[in-house]
Amino acid sequence: MQIAKLVDTFFDVQVMLQYLPKIVEGFFLTIQLALAVVFAGIACGLALALLRVARVKAVNFFIVLFADVLRALPPLVLIFIFYFALPPAGIRMSGFVATWLALALGLAAFAEEIFWAALLAVPKGQWEAARSTGLDFVKALRYVVLPQAVRITVPPLTNRTIAVTKGTALGAAVAVGEILYQAQSAYTFSYNPSTLTLGAIAYLVLFVPVVWFGRWVETRFAWKR
Amino acid sequence: MNDRPPILDVAELRKSFGHLEVLKGVDLQVRPRELVFIIGPSGSGKSTLLRCCNRLEEPTSGSIRVEGMDIMAPGVDINLVRRRIGMVFQSFNLYPHLNVLGNVTLALRKALNKPRAEAEEAGMQALARVGLANKAKAYPNELSGGQQQRVAIARALALEPTIMLFDEPTSALDPELVGSVLAVMREMRESGMTMVVVSHEMRFARSAADRVVFMDQGMILEQGQPEKLFNAPDHARLKQFISSIERH
Numbered sequence A: 001m002q003i004a005k006l007v008d009t010f011f012d013v014q015v016m017l018q019y020l021p022k023i024v025e026g027f028f029l030t031i032q033l034a035l036a037v038v039f040a041g042i043a044c045g046l047a048l049a050l051l052r053v054a055r056v057k058a059v060n061f062f063i064v065l066f067a068d069v070l071r072a073l074p075p076l077v078l079i080f081i082f083y084f085a086l087p088p089a090g091i092r093m094s095g096f097v098a099t100w101l102a103l104a105l106g107l108a109a110f111a112e113e114i115f116w117a118a119l120l121a122v123p124k125g126q127w128e129a130a131r132s133t134g135l136d137f138v139k140a141l142r143y144v145v146l147p148q149a150v151r152i153t154v155p156p157l158t159n160r161t162i163a164v165t166k167g168t169a170l171g172a173a174v175a176v177g178e179i180l181y182q183a184q185s186a187y188t189f190s191y192n193p194s195t196l197t198l199g200a201i202a203y204l205v206l207f208v209p210v211v212w213f214g215r216w217v218e219t220r221f222a223w224k225r
Numbered sequence B: 001m002n003d004r005p006p007i008l009d010v011a012e013l014r015k016s017f018g019h020l021e022v023l024k025g026v027d028l029q030v031r032p033r034e035l036v037f038i039i040g041p042s043g044s045g046k047s048t049l050l051r052c053c054n055r056l057e058e059p060t061s062g063s064i065r066v067e068g069m070d071i072m073a074p075g076v077d078i079n080l081v082r083r084r085i086g087m088v089f090q091s092f093n094l095y096p097h098l099n100v101l102g103n104v105t106l107a108l109r110k111a112l113n114k115p116r117a118e119a120e121e122a123g124m125q126a127l128a129r130v131g132l133a134n135k136a137k138a139y140p141n142e143l144s145g146g147q148q149q150r151v152a153i154a155r156a157l158a159l160e161p162t163i164m165l166f167d168e169p170t171s172a173l174d175p176e177l178v179g180s181v182l183a184v185m186r187e188m189r190e191s192g193m194t195m196v197v198v199s200h201e202m203r204f205a206r207s208a209a210d211r212v213v214f215m216d217q218g219m220i221l222e223q224g225q226p227e228k229l230f231n232a233p234d235h236a237r238l239k240q241f242i243s244s245i246e247r248h
């Protein structure tokens, strides 16, 4: 009896089918948002880490400040600032852009730290060997140090990327029509928790493969020198 | 016998790290085809001296000339100079993400901008010289220490340097692998390479060095032919150093 009621409440197939198109729509928006966050975040983080290698004191001060502040701020706070606090200052952006920007900046901060740590982890002798053969600083970085650093980066970066892309659900708070937002509004219409179950399933379908990929990466890149 | 102008001419070289003066006015001339051996206690500045010669370490003062050119002069393209000076490190420093041929050809391709085929031909020749042409496709972690060091030598040789600097090339090797590296170095000497070797391989020094230089506390204390230096050293410190080395 109990079980049947449970199934009825959380797995009402009819309701689920009814709202499936909306969730699918949210599913694809989540993917778009996540991809935009990942590309912008990692590219920006890498650029900052490379800039930091040049060791210009004033520049590095701001990079470190950026990384520390953005790693400390809860992403939702940043989203609210972009979405609610900036318009009175004359800067307007959609919920999508606000969420994208907040998450990408957060990922950039973490990625910068991860790339930087990896660049430092490459032994000094690698730089010296490269420089001693007449490769200039940029070429030594590009062909010798960076490829080794990236290799070290892949597992932690994959984990951080997964964590940040799950943050796309925060977009629901500023009306971004991603999975959670669709599930929640379906729930408000139907008062049927099955809509939320459907949302959860959509997240699992999307992120379980990503987590598996992360696991694979973890073993694949555990290498010995 | 050898009065051609020196390939390497170091004069009044000083180097400090902060308040620590590591090189206290070193003069050293290395002539073409000469093999100069540098010995001395740990911390006496041997590595720093070698590293100043291609400006991996920036000298504090003094002059360094390579083939007559002042490499400290403003406007000098240090990357060009470095291609003329091969350097071999104690810890090999091969690039672990590239295979052996990739290690040997990287600078040919990216610093000299040689086309791939040309670079690989030169790379294979250099590998053949160190007896490792058959390992071109292997990765560094698949090689023994001795093989890795020979690849490192090939990496330097491929650039056709006029002088090679070796910083304790066999110190990180198991004893049974030392011979293969020394054999390559001996072959290089016989084919006329100019070499500066920091090492404690006294037997190699006796048989291959034209001159042995003893460094102590940032200065050259004594130098001369190996027989003279090892058998009848003038300075007590050198005598002491030699007996400490030969004890093991």
Ligand SMILES: Nc1ncnc2c1ncn2[C@@H]1O[C@H](COP(=O)(O)OP(=O)(O)O)[C@@H](O)[C@H]1O
Pocket: B017, B020, B022, B040, B041, B042, B043, B044, B045, B046, B047, B048, B049
């Ligand atoms: N980058 C550095 N910073 C500070 N001190 C250094 C550095 N490199 C070498 N030294 C110091 O310089 C001295 C000479 O070192 P080194 O040239 O490596 O001697 P050796 O090769 O003869 O053992 C040592 O006291 C060492 O601690």
Ligand SMILES: [Mg+2]
Pocket: B046, B047, B048, B167, B168
């Ligand atoms: Mg040393």
